Amino acid sequence: MKPILTTLNTSVLLIFLLFVNSVTAQTYGGAGGELSDNGQWHSFSINVSGLSVSQIDTTFGLSQVKLNIQHSNASQLIVKLEAPDGSVILLFQDLCWGCTNFINTAFRDDATEGIIVQSAPFTGSYRPIENLGYLNNKQSGNGLWKLWIKDTDPWSSSGSLLGWELQFDNNPGRPIAFKSTNLPIVMINTNGHEIIDDPKIMADFIIIDNGLGASNHPDDSPSFVGKIGIELRGSSSQTFPKKSYGLETWDDTGNSIDTSLLGMPAESDWILNANYADKTLMHNAISYQLWMNMGHYATRYRWVEVMLNGRYKGLYLFSEKIKRDKNRLNISKLEPSSTSGDKLTGGYIFKVDKSTGSGGDGWTSSFPPPAATGGQTIFFQYEYPKQDDIVQEQKSYISTYVNEWEAALDGPNSADTLIGWRKYAKEYTFTDYLLVNEVSKNVDGYRLSTFLHKDRDSKDGRISMGPVWDYDIAYGNADYCDGNLYSGWAYQFPCSDDYWLVPFWWEKLMSQSLFTDRLQCQWSMFRSSFLSNQEMNSMIDSLATMLAPAAHRNFHTWPTLGHYTWPDPYPWPTTWEEELNSFKSWLNHRLNWLDQNIPGTCLTVGEQEINSASHLFINPNPASGYFKIEGLNMRVNAEVTVIDMTGRVVVYEPACTGFVYTTTLNSGLYLIRIQQAEEMTVLKLMIE
Numbered sequence: 001m002k003p004i005l006t007t008l009n010t011s012v013l014l015i016f017l018l019f020v021n022s023v024t025a026q027t028y029g030g031a032g033g034e035l036s037d038n039g040q041w042h043s044f045s046i047n048v049s050g051l052s053v054s055q056i057d058t059t060f061g062l063s064q065v066k067l068n069i070q071h072s073n074a075s076q077l078i079v080k081l082e083a084p085d086g087s088v089i090l091l092f093q094d095l096c097w098g099c100t101n102f103i104n105t106a107f108r109d110d111a112t113e114g115i116i117v118q119s120a121p122f123t124g125s126y127r128p129i130e131n132l133g134y135l136n137n138k139q140s141g142n143g144l145w146k147l148w149i150k151d152t153d154p155w156s157s158s159g160s161l162l163g164w165e166l167q168f169d170n171n172p173g174r175p176i177a178f179k180s181t182n183l184p185i186v187m188i189n190t191n192g193h194e195i196i197d198d199p200k201i202m203a204d205f206i207i208i209d210n211g212l213g214a215s216n217h218p219d220d221s222p223s224f225v226g227k228i229g230i231e232l233r234g235s236s237s238q239t240f241p242k243k244s245y246g247l248e249t250w251d252d253t254g255n256s257i258d259t260s261l262l263g264m265p266a267e268s269d270w271i272l273n274a275n276y277a278d279k280t281l282m283h284n285a286i287s288y289q290l291w292m293n294m295g296h297y298a299t300r301y302r303w304v305e306v307m308l309n310g311r312y313k314g315l316y317l318f319s320e321k322i323k324r325d326k327n328r329l330n331i332s333k334l335e336p337s338s339t340s341g342d343k344l345t346g347g348y349i350f351k352v353d354k355s356t357g358s359g360g361d362g363w364t365s366s367f368p369p370p371a372a373t374g375g376q377t378i379f380f381q382y383e384y385p386k387q388d389d390i391v392q393e394q395k396s397y398i399s400t401y402v403n404e405w406e407a408a409l410d411g412p413n414s415a416d417t418l419i420g421w422r423k424y425a426k427e428y429t430f431t432d433y434l435l436v437n438e439v440s441k442n443v444d445g446y447r448l449s450t451f452l453h454k455d456r457d458s459k460d461g462r463i464s465m466g467p468v469w470d471y472d473i474a475y476g477n478a479d480y481c482d483g484n485l486y487s488g489w490a491y492q493f494p495c496s497d498d499y500w501l502v503p504f505w506w507e508k509l510m511s512q513s514l515f516t517d518r519l520q521c522q523w524s525m526f527r528s529s530f531l532s533n534q535e536m537n538s539m540i541d542s543l544a545t546m547l548a549p550a551a552h553r554n555f556h557t558w559p560t561l562g563h564y565t566w567p568d569p570y571p572w573p574t575t576w577e578e579e580l581n582s583f584k585s586w587l588n589h590r591l592n593w594l595d596q597n598i599p600g601t602c603l604t605v606g607e608q609e610i611n612s613a614s615h616l617f618i619n620p621n622p623a624s625g626y627f628k629i630e631g632l633n634m635r636v637n638a639e640v641t642v643i644d645m646t647g648r649v650v651v652y653e654p655a656c657t658g659f660v661y662t663t664t665l666n667s668g669l670y671l672i673r674i675q676q677a678e679e680m681t682v683l684k685l686m687i688e
Helices: 002-020 283-293 392-410 427-439 505-509 513-527 533-557 576-597
Strands: 026-030 033-035 041-048 061-071 077-082 088-093 102-107 122-126 143-151 159-169 185-189 201-208 224-233 244-250 269-273 301-308 311-320 348-352 362-364 379-384 450-454 463-465 617-619 626-630 638-644 649-654 659-662 668-676 679-687
Touching: 026 041, 026 143, 033 041, 041 159, 061 077, 061 143, 143 159, 201 244, 283 301, 283 311, 283 427, 283 533, 301 533, 311 533, 348 392, 379 392, 392 463, 392 505, 427 463, 427 505, 427 513, 427 576, 513 576, 513 679, 533 576, 617 679
Parallel strands: 102 122, 185 301
Antiparallel strands: 026 159, 033 159, 041 143, 061 102, 061 159, 077 088, 077 143, 185 201, 201 224, 224 244, 244 269, 269 311, 301 311, 348 379, 348 450, 362 379, 450 463, 617 626, 626 659, 638 649, 638 668, 668 679
């Protein structure tokens, strides 16, 4: 009989436990009201009392919020929920344009689909943007709960909250579990303040980084603690639910201070890039790396996972902001007093871009885009000095210089290496910039986020392209203007009715045989190293191994896989791994297409020279201990770049009075790129 008694007692205990843990769901309803179309917040309240378990947590707490809203454009609405202790979560914002009405729309953390990728009718259960579980924080659930609704587009359309309700039970929402990562952790606390586009607000800033190969946990001792100013960043990307941010390291009084973060050189301005439209999460970093491999400055970066106000926000790319600095874009400093002589001639950073986002004042080019059908123009914006700092003499100088360059490029002597456009601009920066944008088939390339810079004349102050920036919707990731096709030229942007068009420079350059010959040489050199199909696939695979755990957490938080998010073309892979396979397939097709279509002829003379006959040569070659470059014109400054066969730049030095290099390079084959005035030569070097 003893076993039977044990069985009976166990059964009774189980029934008792089920009874105790099956607290009846308690639902509380609230009234609605008009949503005035005035851009202001509207508050609606429910006074909760008599909860069976007053302290809400992950065993009993808030499980569901249900809404009924009548509105003709859901994309205009921001809806938040505030708990009695003042904690606030974001239910949704930036939904589909023109979607209407919410009919018995339930928000639950355990819903299969996220609200951010859904279309009307919004009927059923959806995961909110921020988990309800963040409110089940052991506070008292009894008290005043508030629903906050804002129409962000005043005077266009109005609506009404018809009613809403809260449900509490023993299947409550839970916070996103984030316990450890192989990546650094960035933690930001705005202390209850909202991050806006401008101005920056002060926030507490913590980085947890235990070093390469170590795990990082949110409760570890930080490697950095300080203050930042933070603001929203981007133009069209500000409409995405996952936001990008601009940061500035501050002292306690709000003054900017240069700070070294995550092993990068000290500066004050930084970027947290959300990469929301790029489901590979890699496009920007890979493009920066290609530009760096070509021997140019590109923004340094680290992948991080971000927590904002205690909530997990996903995988971000933490990077330098494009800025004049000895450790970033190393050009001369311009003071307001630099109004004459050599000091006036540099350095400048300017760009072609939208006027929104970080855009500002500038000047209009005298040369409209060739595809313009509606009076479109090219507008250059001041990046450095900033529009508030640049003085009139500097404005006049840089606009005049750029106009002279464009006139030379468009003129009858354009291709002349002495009096043509090369007198004003560094050719190899244009070949390399074109290659990065064509490898990526960047639908925004050349016409948006296009940076240029100019140093002082005493430092070879010709115009240079770059640094490269903004490749989220490159690499086939655009469903408009042929952006999804691996064939065709990005510089021949096919949408002439777009407001932002490509400057005439690229069509003109690609019509000149000397330019295309040098382009072909650059292409051949890079394809034999870091731009080979094998190397590109290997880079993607290596990044995938490092990022996989964080990427999966990211897409649990932002469930966009398998759904359309602007502007990704169909079909939409349902897993991150499928996204990467699709990326690699597109990229391999693109590289092969470029092999067949890049124009020009790359001349080879002997075993040393790759791209043109030249009076330059390396002695000794093979070398051991040292080598020198002979035949340099001592009256013209030169730049020497040594690149190993993985594409990594291992030496970058000026050669003002000749070039002798005492080498500690490992044995093997290297490429030596020598830029002197308008002439660029690439030689091979063997180190024994």
